[in-house]
Amino acid sequence: MAMISDEKxxxxxxxxxxxxxxxxxxxxxxIENIFGLNHEQGGWYAGKLGDFCxxxxxxxxxxxxxxxxxxxxxxxxxxxxxxxxxxxxxIVRDCWKRFHVKSTRPKQVQDFAGxxxxxxxxxxxxxx
Numbered sequence: 001m002a003m004i005s006d007e008k009x010x011x012x013x014x015x016x017x018x019x020x021x022x023x024x025x026x027x028x029x030x031i032e033n034i035f036g037l038n039h040e041q042g043g044w045y046a047g048k049l050g051d052f053c054x055x056x057x058x059x060x061x062x063x064x065x066x067x068x069x070x071x072x073x074x075x076x077x078x079x080x081x082x083x084x085x086x087x088x089x090x091i092v093r094d095c096w097k098r099f100h101v102k103s104t105r106p107k108q109v110q111d112f113a114g115x116x117x118x119x120x121x122x123x124x125x126x127x128x
Contacts, residue, residue, distance in 0.1 A: 004048055008035055012045050016061040020099035025064045043076055050080040059094035060084060
């Protein structure tokens with residue numbers, strides 16, 4: 001296995017936690033482009049992330065890294081999936097559940113409450 005940059009890996013872990021907080025998956029090409037990795041290196045970083053998650057007792061965040069052909073993790077993820085004894089869907093759920101930032105219903109809608117009225121007022125004043 002090639003050398004993994006400590007600093008780049010720290011950022012990669014933070015990035016993947018943020019991906020989980022956003023309840024999304026990320027394609028390999030996105031992590032490759034953001035972190036300056038080639039395709040093979042993207043797989044190494046994803047695998048090392050899975051090892052880190054096992055070490056820390058986190059759900060395997062590398063399950064959120066998918067290929068764009070099948071929209072699932074690469075074959076290398078199978079070993080981590082077996083270690084957890086869960087389906088990919090269960091792993092995604094566990095990642096999202098563990099890291100998602102919970103908020104109250106008023107907080108979730110705060111930016112949208114009364115928005116139509118504000119838009120209508122703006123359009124009325126600026127539509128001439």
